[in-house]
Amino acid sequence: MKPILEVQHLTKEFKIGAKQERYLSLRDALTSPFRKKTDEGPSNTFRALDDVNFRVMPGESIGIIGRNGAGKSTLLKILSKITPPSSGKIVCRGRVASLLEVGTGFHPELSGRENVYMNGSILGMRKFEINKHFDSIVDFSGVEKFLDTPLKRYSSGMQLRLAFAVAAFLEPEILVIDEVLAVGDAEFQKKCLNKMKDVSMNEGRTVLFVSHDMNAIKSLSKRAILLDGGKVAKDDTVGEVIPLYLSKVKLTNSWDRAASSEQPHFTNVSISIKNEQPNLKLQVTFTVKADAKMNKAFVAFNISSNTGTMIGQAIPNLEPFIDTSFSEQTFTTEIEITGFVPGTYLLGAWIGPHYSETYDWQKDIVGFTIVESPQAGRVFPHAVEQGNIVPFSKMINN
Amino acid sequence: MTEYEIKAKNKFSFGLDELIQYRELFYFFTWRDVKVKYKQAALGILWAILQPLIMMLMFTLIFSKALNVSSDGIPYPVFAISGLLIWNIFSNGLMNSANSMVNNANIIKKIYFPRLIIPMSAILTALVDFLFALSIYVGILIYYHQGVDVAKIFIYLPLSILLTVITTFGLGTFLAAFNVKYRDFQYLLPFMIQFLLFANPVLYSAKAFTNPVINTIMKANPIASAIQLCRSVFTGQEVDWQGVAIGSSVAIVLFFIGIYTFRKTESYFADLA
Known part of the structure; x- marks a missing residue:
């Protein structure tokens, strides 16, 4: 069997300096020949990805981890064809759908129903596919009462649920997901996680996803890729990669x-x-x-x-x-x-x-x-699942 | 299974196959823009009719009543609206498409689809407005008992719309691409459009041009040709077919330049927008 994705020597460079990062203005372009080129040169290019290589077999689910700025999002953007690589290539043997944000193309003035169609078609669904899944999407989102209300009257939680529901019914061969689960309430996060599990395990889709949540990575995938400074630092089983990542999160108290x-x-x-x-x-x-x-x-x-x-x-x-x-x-x-x-x-x-x-x-x-x-004096352990805060509490009567 | 590569520089193509694959997005983007545009207005889509109507009344007051501008022997409102309808497709389409990439930056940065759909749908939005505005046209024709050559309506009118749309596609996609890189166009465009309104025979007769140099330029101007075609349905005047042929060639060249520029630069939009 051939790999469904082959990432070969993938490199992406950005020019740094506030002007290039934002947008150019005509004045800069017109006057640039007359100015000394002080901010040019190789020192001012930044490699977001530096010779990244890996292969993905069909049906694999891979977690991509790394610190902020390690190149995770850039990798996903190249995979989703949003931005081209500077050099290297990716060979794809299947349709890629990406979910870098939930609710891309949602418009506050449109109703929930209208937004389902708008968002679905932006994500690459055909109208008949949306029609086919419409009831399941609405059911999954749990906002059926508000379907004809403009989106701007939705709470952020409702918007998120509707957005994820649309994305959950995408049917590509390869699904690329950025950290979209970091939002929403716990119950809904769980529902999304289960849906993602279902997609990768039962439907046999290939899933690549970025997360900072090590528990989500552990429960969704067997393999993880650790990016560090734009390079693949480790590509192995979850059990090997996660501890390495955690040890790499160095602590400094001054920046x-x-x-x-x-x-x-x-x-x-x-x-x-x-x-x-x-x-x-x-x-x-x-x-x-x-x-x-x-x-x-x-x-x-x-x-x-x-x-x-x-x-x-x-x-x-x-x-x-x-x-x-x-x-x-x-x-x-x-x-x-x-x-x-x-x-x-x-x-x-x-x-x-x-x-x-x-x-x-x-x-x-x-x-x-x-x-x-x-x-x-607390002996009761602080489990990760119980959150990071212990609200102050005391007995009123005994 | 289809195999494809994501690389730094892919071979240049107009990407027609992808446009066909994503054809439904044209509809959805146009539909969204029309819907959102009129959603908050109490009069809603009626504005698509009212806007050109008000423009027509305004210009009739100034150019016909006050300045007594010649209108090729037809009532000035008929003369003005036949120019304004074409003009509005062009100016609104140009405005919409030039700003479309920047307005949709949040989508461009998060998802891939053929980028050309955005400026093209922006122009289609202007075309939808035109279809509504066409009803004024009919109304005015009835009001003035204007004799019309029916055969001409079905040949000249579609031809003039096609010519306008092709020109607007060309300039619009070109400006959309440049506006991502140089936001200056956002500020320049209103002046350009205002200048072009007065430089084109929208509100006055093309006969007003007596300078041979200007006449030559007007021959190459596809918008002037489109207006001439649209108007001759009512005035019964002979169409300068040589001018229309030159204008159409210019339109087609603009069309390819625009799309070529756009396709050449589109892959970096997400980095710049």
């Missing part, structure tokens, strides 16, 4: 920015743990640098567990308070982490003038470990 940008950005973020349980606090010291005068900005910090589960977002000041016209300023904030179960956590930092506009967003840049249980 420094390498490249500069015109927009306000973080140059340093460092953390330290203060006090003891149950009064544990995380002290975050961050430095913001701006070269141009921008709007006042505020910051947000995201904390996730090292398995990729988002724990929460801390916003120390809801008003934009950082005057970005100053070139460099350092601030210190304190985040209460009371209730966090023992384990390893990662912190990401965001800065922007409004929740809809981002100046800089650095995900999972520093990490910390909590050793003590939030409940002093």
Whole structure:
């Protein structure tokens, strides 16, 4: 039997520097011959994927893991033909359907019913296929009462359920899924996971999926590929790859920015743990640098567990308070982490003038470990399935 | 089982087979755009009729009543609407398609389908508006008891629409591709369209051109030819077939240049958008 996918020497390069990453403007193109080419050269290309090779046999289900920026999403984008590789190739022997986001093409003004058709056809389903599965899609999503309501009146959970339901009825030979299960409530996540299992095991489809959730990887696939810095670090059974990945998530308590940008950005973020349980606090010291005068900005910090589960977002000041016209300023904030179960956590930092506009967003840049249980003297173990937080509780009467 | 390769540079093709494979998406994108456009308006799709009607009344007031512009011997409203209908396909189609890739960036970045469907559907949306607006045309013809050569309606009118659509496809896909790379076109386009409205014989007769150089340029202008065709159904004037032939050739060249440029650059849209 021939492999259904053969990835050969796959490489993808990006030019770095804020201007190229965003979009070009005509002015830049017109004036570029007259300017000194200061930001050219090989040092400014970044290899998101670097000579990646692997083969996938029909019916295999493969988990792709790696830290943020390891090249997972780029690999999926090339597989789904959204972006071309810089060199190398992929030989495909089957139809690929990709699910890099749930609800691609959903339009808030259209009704649920209309969106099912719109989304389905964007995902590559023919109208008769959507007709055929329509009742099952609606049934799976559980939003039948609101089918003729505009999508904008749906809760985000309902939108997500409808979106996943459409995707669940795709019938390609190869299914490529990005981290789409990281959202939604637990019950629905379970339902999706079962559906994915069903697709790969009972229907014999080939599934490639990215996840930070090691439990999902373990339950869905036997084989995993670990990407690190754009290279395949390990391609083996789940039992071999996952421990290696977890050991690679190195913990640093201080982060420094390498490249500069015109927009306000973080140059340093460092953390330290203060006090003891149950009064544990995380002290975050961050430095913001701006070269141009921008709007006042505020910051947000995201904390996730090292398995990729988002724990929460801390916003120390809801008003934009950082005057970005100053070139460099350092601030210190304190985040209460009371209730966090023992384990390893990662912190990401965001800065922007409004929740809809981002100046800089650095995900999972520093990490910390909590050793003590939030409940002093607790012998009852903190199982992963029970979440990362122990809500404070006490008996009212005995 | 079909075997194919994903590589850095695939051989150039217009991708017709894929367009056929994904043909239903043309319908869905056009349907979505029409639906969303009128969904929040109390008058809904009626606006597709009202917009050209208001334009026609406005221009009648200015060009006919105030400036007394010649209209080739037919009532000015008939004259104006026959130009405006064609003009609206062109200008709305161009506007829609030029911005279409940027407006659909979130989809482009997340899923693959032949990208040409997006600017093409954007032009089809303008064509749907045209079909509704056609009813004004009929209404006005009845109102003015305008004599019409029925045979001409079924030959000249489709021909002029085809000519307009091919031209708009060419320029629209070209601008759509460039707008992804250089957002400047987004700001330039309204001026270009305004200039073209006055540079084309939409609101005045092509006879107003007396300069031979301009006459030569107008011969090569497919939109002027389309308007001439559309109008001659009512004026009964002889069509300058040599001009239409030149205009059509220009339209076809524009069509291929546009699609070629688009296909050449489309694979990097997801990185740039």
